[in-house]
Amino acid sequence: MYSTKYHNPASIDAATAALSSGEEAKVLAGGQTLLPTMKQHLAEPSDLVDIRGIAGMADISANGATLTIGAAATHASVADNADVQSLCPALAGLAAHIGDPAVRHMGTIGGSMANNDPAADYPAAALAMNATIVTNSREIAADDFFDGLFATNLEDGEIITAIRFETGAKCGYAKFPNPASRYAMVGVFVAQTGGGVRVAVTGAGDDGVFRHAGLEAALSADWSEGAVAGVDISPGGLLSDFHGDSAYRANLIGVMAKRAVAAS
Amino acid sequence: MSTKIGDRVKRSEDKRFITGAGKYTDDIRQENQAYAAFVRSPYAHANVKGIDASAAEAMDGVIAVLNGAQLTGDGIGNIICGWAVSSKDGSPMNMGAWSALATEKVRYVGDAVAVVIAETDALARLGAEAVEVDYEELPTVVKADKALAEGAPQIHENAPGNQIFDWEIGDQAATDAALATAAHITEVDITNNRLSPNPMEPRAAIATYDAAEEHYTLYTTSQNPHVARLVLSAFYNVAPEHKLRVIAPDVGGGFGAKIYIYPEEITCLWASMKTNRSVKWTSDRSEAFMTDAHGRDHITNARMGFDADGKIVGFKVDTIANVGAYMSLFSSAVPTYLYGTLMSGQYDMPAIHCNVRTAYTNTVPVDAYRGAGRPEATYLIETMMERAAREMAMDPAELRRRNFIQSFPHQTPVILAYDAGDFPKILQMAQESADVAGFATRKAEAASRGMLRGLGYSTFIEACGLAPSAAAGSLGAGVGLWESAEVRMNPVGTIEVLTGSHSHGQGHETTFAQIVADRFDIPIENVKIVHGDTDKVQFGMGTYGSRSAPVGMSAVVKAMDKVEAKIKKIVAHVLEADEADLVIEGGAVSVAGTDKQMLWHEIGLAAYMAHNLPEGMEPGLKETAFFDPVNFSFPSGAFICEVEVDPETGTTEIVQFTSADDFGTIINPMIVEGQVHGGVAQGIGQALLEQVIYDDDGQLLTGSYMDYTMPRADDLPFFTIDHHATPSPNNPLGVKGCGEAGAIGAPPAVINAITDAIGAEGLAMPATPMNVWRAIQAAKSSIAAE
Known part of the structure; x- marks a missing residue:
């Protein structure tokens, strides 16, 4: 029988604790790749740690030319965000054309980056702008982040908390x-x-x-x-x-x- | 408010469909129901050395694991092909056995070898994953031409070299002689791409066995529940017909794929008896891609000869058709009698020869899909006409005009005798609607934006309302091709029509009611159409091949004739009038020129009270009729497609699509337009987007919507639709059928338009951006080489 334990932590600490509790625990953000994979019995995580309830995780903020997008921000919220639209309309447009409306209202930027699907949109923006991937333990330049098909240099138990873009001309x-x-x-x-x-x-x-x-x-x-x-x-x-x-x-x-x- | 034939009546069935109140097979819940999940072969060709079900049987919630040996041991018969097509040397077709659950060998990916019955759907699927099958892999072949080649893997023992038959139609000697005299010959090698039908509702079945009554009930997604019951009873030995009820409730699209009786329904019925549980199975989308019968998949070489004036002198066609791993119900008829007989198109061709070889391959069975044989013929003829026009430097419309059949009836060299049509007229209508005269200006404007604009035609004919039964029988058909109807007037004057036609999206509940309301001048709300249940409706043939209007409605008209005759006798008797003076109008039957009348409910009451009927008349008011047409009906059309191709990416945008159709009499223009929209959408899907691809190992690469491109709204233009009616002389309403025209006529119009835009020959369907871009590059390099 496939059974999975669902965690809904309110803090990063609780999330990392939950992640280390299961044999094969996975971070769940929008679930737009993970859940269909589980439905097809191609993935059987022991635990799902939903990070969307962590305070600030979906926030989007601007400071000068710097955009900081929370890992759990959905594609729709990025596309609709006024700061993203004014500082980097190309990024807003990219987010507005990912998948379909259902995907855009569930899928998240952090999930997309962590999954690193070779046909995903966000990795192109992150690499072209050399975005900074902020995790619970460190900051990683996009140049050092992507590591081939569906692979990144995230370590076990490491959770992306935000993506920071230095927008340009x-x-x-x-x-x-x-x-x-x-x-x-x-x-x-x-x-x-x-x-x-x-x-x-x-x-x-x-x-x-x-x-x-x-x-x-x-x-x-x-x-x-x-x-x-x-x-x-x-x-x-x-x-x-x-x-x-x-x-x-x-x-x-x-x-x-x-x-x-x-x-x- | 009276409703007339030709009114745009809104569809009465849509209220339940768009409010989620439709009742589909998966919505049926039976007491004590269990669920079936099939154990399917992951290999395209393998010997089954053993099945170990012990782990599955030990799982909680698993009720039974059943296999093919048990199924055949219980006397369940092999799956039949409904049309016997012989080779040209007279030998019968080489048909291999097809058991609902494979026993010794599997022949395509998805072939079922066992079924798990469990308490829930999820448990059944887990159980199926736990069944261990010992396969011995065999070499595979997936392409029809390779299957017929020397040394190909042998798929069925009794089909040597994988050939099922080598069939011909027409006159080979006369055609060869004609081609020898031709001033110009156009020759093509083309493929017709393989398609997956993709009805919105996947196939489903729920079977219930009543042990006390030894009676079965099957709800299933069928286009023809009576035929399903006949075949399940007579050939698969499930139960005699009176012990088997088949119900096809609301069905969400068929497109041909739901004509056939598949292994899953047979297995659910049998398993319901074995387990004494109701057994339910609903296909998921992955199973649908794997197991629904596919369409098309032809490889053809053809030569068309013209005289110096552009008149066709002869047409020679050599086709190899892929039938898949087993012969499905109409698989033999689709590439022969529904294909070779259409080779004359709208043209006066003195000599035709069409040879068709059919091949087994390690792929899912191929059978009728919207159009069935006629799209393949039309694509061949219409792309060749346009290519010939380019080669002879003629206007493609003018070349067609020179060859149009002008007088009717017209006997073609390939069996069919066309009865009515006006091909120059519909072409002219389409040209005017499409503003062909302004095309050069539009092309220049597009060029200023860097876009390649092209225009393509398709002028086509199809044979619908499959008919007559005796003629089809003489050609090998295993079924009659008539339709039945019963018209019941109730004591209160409302009318129920029981039809053997089946509606799965066509809107019969509206259009069939419309012809009754028109005939008797009563409110359409007072008419109910009953279909899809073998316990309610007399035997009927079901819906496919655009036959419901020309054949099904004709049976209703015949039954209404009988009802009207009886009504007039009753009214004449009660009102002491002459039948000849009676007028049906305004919900009453009146004596012309007087104020004497009987209201509709008064007539009903008179018939059922039987207090004052003409001497010797039986009480009641219901009549049955069977209609067997004397000929096919022949809808025809002229399509014009205009495209813009982006030469940088090869992307095609259809900027304008114009149709002028001759469907004969139109019952409901809104529904007919909807049929044209849907048919053209599927035709555009074939031309631009859709293709089933198996790799060389027989693995299905296009097993989901991630890889199989279904048309979406933004792939399609707004359509411009015109009609011109030449009524069919062979049925009382003059209707011809409209369900398939779009899918038949659209593909060549699209490909001709793209070819015109890019100026490169040999573009294959689907014209994906990559294929178009490659064709443009190839044309550039061939120009550079010159």
Whole structure:
């Protein structure tokens, strides 16, 4: 029989205690990946630790150009937040086009980051803006956070509490959805921030979200749609499936990069 | 308020559907019900060496684990194919055995080998996971052409080389001779992509056995409950018909997939007897993708020859059809008599030859899906016409006009004799609605935005209202193709119509009532349509192949004729009038030119009180009729699709879709338009989005909506719909059927439009963004190479 113990802690300490109590305890945020996986009997966590009731966990705040988004903030709340919309409309737009309304009202930014689905949208924004992933024990730069398909360098028992973005002058995101799932088949986030010009690609890499050096060089020299056209985008290291092979995805990276710049 | 044929009457059934008050099979609760979960093969082809159910049987809540050996041991018969199609050499088709629960061998992923009956659905599923089956994997083949190739894995012992039959229609010698004289030949190699039907309501069954009465009741998601009862009784030996009641309550879409009697219903019935419990099974979506009969899946080479004026001289077709791992009910008829007979399209073709080979593969069975054979024929003909026009540098509409059949009746070289139509007229209507004259301006404007705009036609005909029974029987059909109706006038004057047609989304409760209200000039609210229950309704054939209006309604009309005749005799007798002077109007039967009349309820009371009936007349007022059409009906249409393709991504947007249909008489334009919308949506789905993919090991890669692309609202344009009626001469209402036209006509219109936009031949369905982008790249590199 599949049975799972549900915890609803009010504090981080209670959450970490609950996490260490079970044999295979998992953090539950919006549950948009974990719960369907459990329904299909593909995951059998002994304990579910729901972090949405922890005080402040879903807060979104702005301080100058810095946006801090609580891990349990839903995609809908990010999309609708006035500070996100004014400081980084590309991020608000990204959140507004994740999944469908039901997913957006349950799914959370922390869950998306921790799951690191290779076709998820948020990892592209986090990597392009070199966001800071704040956990209960430390702060991790996005550059050091992602670790391949569905993998991060979060440690056992570590809980993401917030994502901090240093917003910049120009940001843009363009996504080509998979026709069936409407996950990103290719999503490109371009950012011009204090950290320089960075371009992150999701949906396409066979090792998950990645930065594209060629696009970054071209856009550093000339932030324009035209600058993208001359960049050679190799299909090497890109995913191939019947919806889109690596050559098609390589083409889409260029097209989406151009459109992301146009939208910035 | 009287209701007339042609009124846009709102659907009376929708109140219960949109308020959640519909009663579907899964809503049925029986006392003491248990749940079934099937143990399904994870392999596409394997010998079953053993089944160990001990762990499952020991689980709490598991009532029984039953297998195929027990099922066949109890005398449950193998699943039948309803149409015997012989090879051209006269040999019968090579049909392999299909047991509801596989015994020695499994032949596709999802083939059931055992069933677990448990106290709850969850426990049944856990029990099924605990059954251990010892499989010995065998090599697999999933493509029909590979299945027929030398050295392919052998799927059924008695189908050597996996070939079921090698069938032909038409005149090979005459066609070869005609093609030899052709001034131009257009040749194509095309595939018709495999589709999953995806009705909104998945299949379900709940079977109850009454041991004291030795009687079974089955609620199931069927398009034809009487046929289900006949087959369950006569071939699967579940129980004699009078000991078996089959009810198809509200059914949420069928599209063909719910015509057939599947292993699950048979197993639930049998298991209800074995366990003396009601046994319920409801498919989940993953099971539906795995086990619902798929559609299409053809590979075809075809050559169409033209003379110097663009007149077709001959058409030669060579098709391989994938039937899947077993022969489903109509699997033999769909790629033959519903396909080869349509090869003349709307065109006057002097010579046609169509050869079809059918192959077993390690995939789920393939059978009728909305259109069934006719979409495959139409896609072939209509993409070839447009390609031929490009090759001969002719306007595609003009090429069609030169070849249209102009006079009726018209005998085609492939059995069918068309009875009515006006093909130039509907093409002209569609061209005007679509503003074809303004297309060049729109194309230039699109080009200024970097978009490729294209326009494509499809002018098509289909054969609906499958008919006549004797003719179908002579071609191998195992069923009659008539329909039945009983019209009962109650003592209070309300009317109940019992029809053998079955409504699973078509709106029969409205349209069938509409023809009664029109005929007797009584409020439509006073008419009730009863269907879907073998204990209530006389034997009928059910709903598929756009047959409910041309065949089912015709039976209602015949029964109404008899009721009216009796009514007039009663009224003439009571009012001492001449029958010829009676007028049916305003809820009464009146003597013309007088104030003498009998109200509708007075007539009902007179019939049932029987105090004053004509001498010798039996009391009561109900009549039964069976209608067996003398011919098919032939709906035709002209579709024009206009697209914009984004050359950077290959994405296609349908910017305009125009139809001009000839459905004959239209009972309810709102419902007909809804049928066109839904049919075109499914046709666009086939053209742009949908495809079932099995990998080489027979694993289903498109097993969920994460990978199988269903059309969504934002994939579809607003539709422009026109009608022009040439009434069918072969049924009393002049109706032709409208359920399948959209799915039949739309795919070639879409593909022709994209081909026109990108200027590249050979685009395959579905025209996904990647496929279109690749076609554009290939065309660019071939231009560069020149």
